[in-house]
Amino acid sequence: MISEHAIEARGLRKSYGEHKVLSDVDLKVERGTLLALLGPNGAGKTTLVRILATLDTPDGGTAAVVGRDVVTQTAAVRELIGLTSQDAAIDEMLTGRENLVMMGRLFHLPKDAAVARATELLEVFDLADAADKPLSTYSGGMRRRLDIAVSLLGSPPVLFLDEPTTGLDPRSRQALWETIKKLLASGTTILLTTQYLDEADELADRIAVLDGGRIVAEGTADELKRQVGTERLVLRLADAAAVAQALRMTGGTRLDGDRVSVAVDDPGQVRRLLNQAADAGLPVLSVQLHQPTLDDVFLTLTGDSAGEAK
Amino acid sequence: MTTTTLATPTAGPGAPVGLPKTQSSALGHALADSRVLLGRNLKHLLRNPEQFFQAVSLPMILTLLFRYLLGGAFTGGGQAYIDYVLPGLMAISMGFNSTTTVVGVTNDMRSGLVERFRSMPATTPAVLIAHVSAAVLRNMLSLVVMIGVGLAVGFRPHAGVGGWLAAIGFLLLFNITLSWIAALLGVAATTVEGATGLSMILVFVPYLTSAMVPTSTMPAGLRAVVDNQPFTPLIDAVRKLLADAPLGNSVWVALLWWLGILAVTVPYTLRVFERRARKRR
Numbered sequence: 224m225i226s227e228h229a230i231e232a233r234g235l236r237k238s239y240g241e242h243k244v245l246s247d248v249d250l251k252v253e254r255g256t257l258l259a260l261l262g263p264n265g266a267g268k269t270t271l272v273r274i275l276a277t278l279d280t281p282d283g284g285t286a287a288v289v290g291r292d293v294v295t296q297t298a299a300v301r302e303l304i305g306l307t308s309q310d311a312a313i314d315e316m317l318t319g320r321e322n323l324v325m326m327g328r329l330f331h332l333p334k335d336a337a338v339a340r341a342t343e344l345l346e347v348f349d350l351a352d353a354a355d356k357p358l359s360t361y362s363g364g365m366r367r368r369l370d371i372a373v374s375l376l377g378s379p380p381v382l383f384l385d386e387p388t389t390g391l392d393p394r395s396r397q398a399l400w401e402t403i404k405k406l407l408a409s410g411t412t413i414l415l416t417t418q419y420l421d422e423a424d425e426l427a428d429r430i431a432v433l434d435g436g437r438i439v440a441e442g443t444a445d446e447l448k449r450q451v452g453t454e455r456l457v458l459r460l461a462d463a464a465a466v467a468q469a470l471r472m473t474g475g476t477r478l479d480g481d482r483v484s485v486a487v488d489d490p491g492q493v494r495r496l497l498n499q500a501a502d503a504g505l506p507v508l509s510v511q512l513h514q515p516t517l518d519d520v521f522l523t524l525t526g527d528s529a530g531e532a533k
Numbered sequence: 534m535t536t537t538t539l540a541t542p543t544a545g546p547g548a549p550v551g552l553p554k555t556q557s558s559a560l561g562h563a564l565a566d567s568r569v570l571l572g573r574n575l576k577h578l579l580r581n582p583e584q585f586f587q588a589v590s591l592p593m594i595l596t597l598l599f600r601y602l603l604g605g606a607f608t609g610g611g612q613a614y615i616d617y618v619l620p621g622l623m624a625i626s627m628g629f630n631s632t633t634t635v636v637g638v639t640n641d642m643r644s645g646l647v648e649r650f651r652s653m654p655a656t657t658p659a660v661l662i663a664h665v666s667a668a669v670l671r672n673m674l675s676l677v678v679m680i681g682v683g684l685a686v687g688f689r690p691h692a693g694v695g696g697w698l699a700a701i702g703f704l705l706l707f708n709i710t711l712s713w714i715a716a717l718l719g720v721a722a723t724t725v726e727g728a729t730g731l732s733m734i735l736v737f738v739p740y741l742t743s744a745m746v747p748t749s750t751m752p753a754g755l756r757a758v759v760d761n762q763p764f765t766p767l768i769d770a771v772r773k774l775l776a777d778a779p780l781g782n783s784v785w786v787a788l789l790w791w792l793g794i795l796a797v798t799v800p801y802t803l804r805v806f807e808r809r810a811r812k813r814r
Binding site: 269270273276277278279298301302304305306308309310311312313314316317321325326328329330331332333336373374377 | 553554555557562565566569570572573576577580581644645646648649650651652653654655659811813
């Protein structure tokens with residue numbers, strides 16, 4: 224039976240000894256889309272990816288990649304996936320091209336096909352100039368690109384990227400995002416784990432927030448932001464008396480010292496609030512309209528554990 | 534990034550993958566994968582000066598050292614010291630070379646390379662087979678160097694063709710078994726530093742043998758240990774074969790020891806490998 228989802232997990236559980244890493248994780252990734260798995264360190268992201276990529280077995284539950292069970296049909300699954308882990312799994316003593324050709328042959332491509340595919344990927348990943356240089360001359364971004372190129376050798380329909388931009392400088396990160404978007408455009412289904420909210424916001428069709436081994440929220444970036452709240456008007460006031468008066472008047476909450484935050488549902492309410500403040504002679508120093516970011520989502524949903532990870 | 538489109542998924546998700554794949558049996562794939570990875574190990578040997586030094590220069594230095602620095606002081610029972618010591622030095626040199634294998638295997642286990650292979654259609658134990666094959670070739674190279682240098686400085690074996698073939702057979706069995714033991718230590722080590730420590734076993738045990746002096750010169754307690762461990766009969770067998778001396782039972786004792794160790798080590802190494810590879814690093 225072929226599922227319409229490229230990745231599907233139901234009730235996945237995994238413990239290492241006493242330590243519960245995953246408890247009852249459900250996950251679905253539609254074909255040709257990118258799901259960002261967002262969570263603090265230790266949330267279970269890598270464990271989940273390792274199970275889906277056949278590297279580990281769950282204690283309970285089932286998971287399938289393009290309809291193939293990750294426990295009972297590992298060989299079939301391995302033909303369909305590409306995996307890039309957190310640390311670059313490439314050979315330091317070989318050149319970029321040699322790495323790709325070697326890995327291509329381990330994907331069981333015939334030699335000339337492996338060579339051709341290596342050349343093609345070096346071109347696509349902007350590594351053609353460095354192709355025959357030893358890896359010791361590669362920058363962090365180049366290594367990461369090579370690492371992702373390796374995982375694409377077998378043209379997998381499903382790609383797992385475990386924190387692909389961790390440790391990269393902003394420029395390399397941006398370049399990698401562009402690559403990921405192109406992959407997505409070419410029809411690849413991607414499961415990407417990240418600790419960076421802007422990354423999820425930028426790339427993901429849907430976001431699943433993993434915390435303490437559970438999916439605590441799932442949806443599009445907009446849906447998740449809406450879940451945390453609407454826009455807020457933030458007023459900075461001149462003194463403590465004014466803060467107290469503003470709190471009484473608006474029913475808002477005090478942020479820090481001299482700032483008061485009020486939820487606003489529509490633009491009309493902003494006008495009414497400001498008029499009210501002016502009529503009452505409230506000494507407002509500045510006005511700010513604050514839209515919820517994924518950071519708010521993250522911090523609200525993951526509670527203390529996110530703070531720990533910082 | 535270039536503006537070319539990514540030529541990946543030639544096929545859409547779920548559709549058959551568009552690249553041609555070699556069709557082969559599981560064994561055929563395992564052999565092909567091992568050969569590809571052996572190519573990688575041999576590149577390491579040629580590109581890593583330390584590895585090359587260990588495989589070529591060290592055996593040369595050992596041979597010259599024992600011939601000239603120490604050789605004058607020893608007077609074996611009618612046998613030139615170089616004739617006595619060279620088979621022992623062969624075992625010592627292979628022990629030294631094993632450190633490369635131990636550390637190399639641990640590196641691959643820890644670096645994520647083995648994990649990547651496991652996520653691919655590749656035959657994962659091919660990593661070990663390649664490391665062992667590379668070690669065997671490296672050791673053969675060392676042996677050729679030692680015999681060549683030995684002959685140039687007075688090594689005079691009396692063996693005929695049969696004796697040579699038998700000696701080479703023993704050295705090969707020893708070589709293969711030692712390389713698997715090195716792979717096992719590499720799999721068992723949890724850090725690269727630990728691997729270096731563990732590999733010292735293979736460096737020092739060959740000294741605790743009849744490699745440099747006959748066991749009859751040792752105190753009784755030590756002699757009991759040295760006579761009854763697997764390295765001594767192996768070294769004795771090779772020495773006697775090359776000298777065309779009466780063999781006694783050392784040949785059979787050596788054969789039993791090393792075939793036995795090989796038969797246990799290979800499946801055990803593969804089992805530990807599977808278990809360790811599954812673990813999160």
